[in-house]
Amino acid sequence: MADLRNSFVGIKSPNPFWLASAPPTDKAYNVERAFKAGWGGVVWKTLGAEGPPVVNVNGPRYGAIWGGDRRLIGLNNIELITDRELQTNLREIKQIKRDWPDRAVVVSLMVPCEEDAWKSILPLVEETGADGIELNFGCPHGMSERGMGSAVGQVPEYVEMVVKWCKQYSRMPVITKLTPNITDVRRPARAAFNGGTDAVSLINTINSITAVNLDSFSPEPSIDGKGTHGGYCGPAVKPIAMSMVSEIARDKDTYLMPISGIGGITTWRDAAEFMALGAGNVQVCTAAMTYGFRIVEEMITGLSNWMDEKGFTSIDEVVGKAVPNVTDWQYLNLNYISKARINQDLCIECGRCHIACEDTSHQAITNTIDGKRGFEVIDEECVGCNLCVNVCPVEDCITMVPLDAGDIDKRTGKTVSPDYANWTSHPNNPAAREAAE
Amino acid sequence: MTQGIYKTGVAAQRLEADAYAENFSDLHPAFDWHEAQVEADRCYFCYDAPCQTACPTDIDIPMFIRQIAADNPIGAAKTIFDQNIFGGMCARVCPTETLCEEVCVREIAEGKPVQIGRLQRFATDTAMAEQKQFYQRGRATGRRVAVIGAGPAGLACAHRLAMHGHAVKVFEAKEQAGGLNEYGIAAYKTPNGFAQAEVDYITAIGGIDIEYGKALGRDLAVGDLVKDYDAVFIGAGLGAVNSLGLGAGDIAGVENAVDFISELRQADDLAGLPIGRRVVVIGGGMTAIDAAVQAKLLGAEDVTICYRRGKENMNASEFEQDLATSKGVAIRHWVKPVAVTSEDGAVTGVEFEYTRLEGGKLVGTSEYFVEPADQVFRAIGQRLDETVFGDAGVDLDGGRIRTDAEGRTSHPKVWAGGDCTNRGDDLTVTAVAEGRDAAESIHKALVG
Numbered sequence: 001m002a003d004l005r006n007s008f009v010g011i012k013s014p015n016p017f018w019l020a021s022a023p024p025t026d027k028a029y030n031v032e033r034a035f036k037a038g039w040g041g042v043v044w045k046t047l048g049a050e051g052p053p054v055v056n057v058n059g060p061r062y063g064a065i066w067g068g069d070r071r072l073i074g075l076n077n078i079e080l081i082t083d084r085e086l087q088t089n090l091r092e093i094k095q096i097k098r099d100w101p102d103r104a105v106v107v108s109l110m111v112p113c114e115e116d117a118w119k120s121i122l123p124l125v126e127e128t129g130a131d132g133i134e135l136n137f138g139c140p141h142g143m144s145e146r147g148m149g150s151a152v153g154q155v156p157e158y159v160e161m162v163v164k165w166c167k168q169y170s171r172m173p174v175i176t177k178l179t180p181n182i183t184d185v186r187r188p189a190r191a192a193f194n195g196g197t198d199a200v201s202l203i204n205t206i207n208s209i210t211a212v213n214l215d216s217f218s219p220e221p222s223i224d225g226k227g228t229h230g231g232y233c234g235p236a237v238k239p240i241a242m243s244m245v246s247e248i249a250r251d252k253d254t255y256l257m258p259i260s261g262i263g264g265i266t267t268w269r270d271a272a273e274f275m276a277l278g279a280g281n282v283q284v285c286t287a288a289m290t291y292g293f294r295i296v297e298e299m300i301t302g303l304s305n306w307m308d309e310k311g312f313t314s315i316d317e318v319v320g321k322a323v324p325n326v327t328d329w330q331y332l333n334l335n336y337i338s339k340a341r342i343n344q345d346l347c348i349e350c351g352r353c354h355i356a357c358e359d360t361s362h363q364a365i366t367n368t369i370d371g372k373r374g375f376e377v378i379d380e381e382c383v384g385c386n387l388c389v390n391v392c393p394v395e396d397c398i399t400m401v402p403l404d405a406g407d408i409d410k411r412t413g414k415t416v417s418p419d420y421a422n423w424t425s426h427p428n429n430p431a432a433r434e435a436a437e
Numbered sequence: 438m439t440q441g442i443y444k445t446g447v448a449a450q451r452l453e454a455d456a457y458a459e460n461f462s463d464l465h466p467a468f469d470w471h472e473a474q475v476e477a478d479r480c481y482f483c484y485d486a487p488c489q490t491a492c493p494t495d496i497d498i499p500m501f502i503r504q505i506a507a508d509n510p511i512g513a514a515k516t517i518f519d520q521n522i523f524g525g526m527c528a529r530v531c532p533t534e535t536l537c538e539e540v541c542v543r544e545i546a547e548g549k550p551v552q553i554g555r556l557q558r559f560a561t562d563t564a565m566a567e568q569k570q571f572y573q574r575g576r577a578t579g580r581r582v583a584v585i586g587a588g589p590a591g592l593a594c595a596h597r598l599a600m601h602g603h604a605v606k607v608f609e610a611k612e613q614a615g616g617l618n619e620y621g622i623a624a625y626k627t628p629n630g631f632a633q634a635e636v637d638y639i640t641a642i643g644g645i646d647i648e649y650g651k652a653l654g655r656d657l658a659v660g661d662l663v664k665d666y667d668a669v670f671i672g673a674g675l676g677a678v679n680s681l682g683l684g685a686g687d688i689a690g691v692e693n694a695v696d697f698i699s700e701l702r703q704a705d706d707l708a709g710l711p712i713g714r715r716v717v718v719i720g721g722g723m724t725a726i727d728a729a730v731q732a733k734l735l736g737a738e739d740v741t742i743c744y745r746r747g748k749e750n751m752n753a754s755e756f757e758q759d760l761a762t763s764k765g766v767a768i769r770h771w772v773k774p775v776a777v778t779s780e781d782g783a784v785t786g787v788e789f790e791y792t793r794l795e796g797g798k799l800v801g802t803s804e805y806f807v808e809p810a811d812q813v814f815r816a817i818g819q820r821l822d823e824t825v826f827g828d829a830g831v832d833l834d835g836g837r838i839r840t841d842a843e844g845r846t847s848h849p850k851v852w853a854g855g856d857c858t859n860r861g862d863d864l865t866v867t868a869v870a871e872g873r874d875a876a877e878s879i880h881k882a883l884v885g
Binding site: 067068069070348349350351352354355367373393394 | 478487
C-alpha cells in the first residue's frame with residue numbers, strides 16, 4: 001500500500017485531500033463530518049476582522065452549468081466570507097483541532113489591507129492551535145469591491161506586503177491563495193514568494209456569469225431581477241487551474257515554492273494530475289458540494305491503487321513528476337509527426353470525425369470506403385491535429401500514431417527525421433534566420 | 438395484468454371495470470421535459486445520419502433531436518412536420534426498431550438506440566398542444582384535386598396540395614377520417630382520441646374539404662372524377678380481407694382481425710366488448726399482434742397466434758412479438774389451419790397441420806392438432822378489391838395499383854399512394870411519404 005501521508009509546508013495530514021475554504025468548512029458541524037468521512041484536512045472558511053460579520057444575500061448564491069443528465073460541470077457563487085461571529089469560529093476551530101490532532105486545520109483569512117488589521121487577527125488564530133493560515137487574495141466578488149480578496153491578489157505589490165506582515169506577526173506557516181483573474185499568475189506568485197510565503201494555493205474562483213434568464217433578462221443567479229459576476233469553479237475550471245499551477249511550478253523564481261492545487265478536482269485522477277504538475281497536496285470544494293463528503297473514499301483508494309500500480313510509495317514521488325514535460329510551444333519537437341488511425345472494428349460510423357475534419361479542418365477523413373459508408377484517414381491530408389480523436393464518441397477508436405524516423409510523411413513527401421528540431425531553429429522563424437546570419 | 442372474471446364462451450365484462458383503462462393506456466408513455474433532455478443528449482448528431490436515411494419520410498432526425506436538446510421543441514416539430522405531417526402518429530406507431538432506431542449508431546455501439554420515436558412524439562405533442570400551425574394554404578391556383586381516402590396517404594397528399602394552393606376534395610368511405618390510424622391500429626398505441634386530433638391539426642391548414650360516406654366503386658368512379666377534377670389521387674388502402682379458404686364464413690366466432698380492431702377503436706365502452714375465453718389469431722403480421730394483444734387485454738384467458746412459418750418470417754417486428762408474449766399471448770410457429778371445428782354453428786376450435794420447409798417450399802407434415810377456441814381472428818392480410826376501378830384505365834401490378842417513384846399511375850391524371858399501390862409496405866410512414874411525394878408530382882404537373 002502506498003503511503004498517502006502528506007506533509008505540506010510542515011503541516012501533516014493522513015492524506016493529501018483537504019477541503020478548500022468554502023461553505024463546507026464554515027463550521028464545526030461540517031468539519032466534524034468531513035473528518036469522519038476521511039478528509040485529510042480543511043482550510044476553514046475565510047474569517048474577517050473582528051466586528052459585525054459580513055452579510056450575505058438571502059436569495060440564490062449559486063449558479064451552474066450542466067452537461068447531459070444535469071451533471072454539474074461548472075458552479076459559481078456570490079457568497080461572501082463567513083457571516084458568523086469571529087469568536088464563534090475561533091472557538092470551534094480550537095475545539096476541532098483539539099479533537100482531531102492528526103488532521104490539518106488551516107484558517108483562511110481576509111481582512112483589510114492594513115497592517116493593524118492583520119497584526120490584530122493573527123494572534124487570535126494562532127491561539128486556536130491551527131496549523132497555518134491561508135491568505136484569501138482570490139475571491140472575485142463582493143469583498144474585492146471593498147479592497148480585499150482578488151483586489152489584493154491582482155496587485156503583486158500588495159500581495160508581497162501582506163505576506164510580509166503575516167510572516168512578521170505570526171509563527172504559523174502562510175499559504176497565499178491566488179486569484180486566476182489576472183493576466184499572468186506568475187507575477188503574484190513571485191510576489192508572494194518574495195514576501196516570504198511558505199506556499200501558494202490556486203486557483204481561487206474565476207469571474208463568471210453562468211446564465212442569463214431569457215424571460216427576465218437577469219443574469220443568474222438572480223437576486224430580485226439583478227445579477228452580478230460570481231466565482232466560477234468545478235470540473236470546468238480544472239484545465240485553467242492546472243495550467244496556472246504548472247506555470248508556477250516551472251517558473252525559475254518560484255519552482256521551489258510548494259503549491260496547494262485547487263480547481264475542479266473531482267476524482268483521484270484529477271488530484272494525481274495536479275500533483276504531477278507540482279501540487280504538494282490538493283484542495284477540493286465543488287465535488288464535495290455536489291456529492292457530499294464520502295467522495296474522499298474514492299479519492300483515497302483510487303490514488304493509492306494507482307500509486308501501487310506505478311510503484312510510487314509516497315506522495316513526494318508523484319509531486320512534480322510531469323513538470324519537466326511542461327515546456328513552451330517553441331521547444332516542441334517539430335519533427336514529431338503523427339497521423340490519425342481509425343480502428344474499423346470499433347468504429348460505429350457516426351461520421352463525426354469526417355464532418356469535423358471536412359467542415360472545419362483539413363479534409364483528411366473520407367466518408368466512404370470502397371463506395372460504402374465508412375471513415376478512413378487520408379494520410380496525404382492529415383496534419384495530426386487530434387480533433388477527430390476528441391470528437392469521436394468511442395474510446396480508443398481513433399488514435400494518433402507517430403510515424404517512425406525514416407518513414408515518409410505522405411502529406412509533405414518528406415522523410416521523418418530522427419532528430420529533435422524546434423521552432424527556435426526553424427528556417428521559417430525570422431529570429432532564427434537573424435541568428436544564423 | 439389484472440385478475441380476470443371467469444366466463445365461458447364469448448362474453449363481455451371479463452375484467453373489473455377499472456382494469457380496462459389501465460390495460461389500454463399509452464404503450465409508451467410520453468417523455469417529460471427532463472426525460473426528453475436526457476434522451477436527446479444521447480444523440481451523436483451523426484454526419485449523413487443513418488437514422489434519417491432509414492426514415493421513409495426522410496426526417497432530419499439529428500437536427501430535430503438537437504433542437505429538443507437545445508430546448509426548442511417547436512423548432513423540432515417543424516423539422517419533423519416539414520417532411521412528415523403525420524409526425525405525431527408515426528412517432529407512436531412506426532416500427533422504429535426496424536427503421537430509424539435499428540440503424541442508430543448507438544444501437545450498433547451499445548445495443549441501446551436513441552429513442553427517436555419517443556423524442557419525435559415529445560416534439561410533435563408539444564407543438565400540437567400549443568396548436569402551433571407551421572403551414573399556410575398557398576395562394577389559390579384555381580386547380581381542383583380529388584383525393585380518395587382520408588387516411589395517412591390521402592391526407593398527407595391533401596395537406597401538401599393545400600400548401601401549394603390547390604383546392605382539395607377528399608372522399609372518405611367511412612364516417613371519420615384517419616384511415617387505419619383511426620380504424621386499424623391497436624388502441625394502446627394511440628389513446629385519447631389522438632388520431633382525430635391529428636386529422637383536425639392537419640386539415641386546419643384549410644382548403645381541404647372532406648366528404649364522408651363516399652366509397653370508391655359504390656359512390657364514386659375514377660372515370661367520373663378525372664372528368665370533374667384536374668387530378669385524382671387514390672389513397673384508398675386495401676378494402677378486402679384475405680379469406681382462409683376453409684369455408685368457415687358462416688361459423689359464429691370466426692371474424693376478421695381488422696374488423697375486431699376497428700370495432701374496439703370505435704367502442705365507447707371497452708367493458709361492453711365481447712371477447713372469447715380462448716382466442717386463436719391466424720397470421721403473423723402487425724394486425725395479428727394488435728388483435729391478439731387486445732384480446733388478451735380485454736380479458737381473454739388463452740390467446741394463441743398461429744403462424745405458418747418461423748419467427749424470423751413474421752411480418753410483425755420483434756418488438757411487437759415480444760410485446761405480445763409479455764402480455765401473455767402464445768405464439769405458435771410452423772402450423773397452418775386446415776379446418777375450423779364447430780358445434781351448433783359456433784366455433785369450437787381450429788385444426789392445424791404442422792408445416793416445414795422442403796426445398797424452399799412450405800409443405801404440411803400430415804401431423805395435426807386442434808387448438809380449442811371460441812373465437813378466431815383471421816389476420817392473413819388484406820387485398821385490393823380490383824372491381825372498384827371499373828375500366829378507368831388504372832393498371833394494376835400484383836393486385837395493387839402500379840405507380841412510379843412519383844406516385845403516377847398508368848392514367849395521366851391519376852396518382853396513387855399508400856397500401857393500395859405496388860410500392861406500399863403497410864406502414865403509415867410509407868403511406869405519408871407517398872402521399873406527400875404524389876402531391877409534389879401533381880403540383881408539378883398542374884402548374885409546372
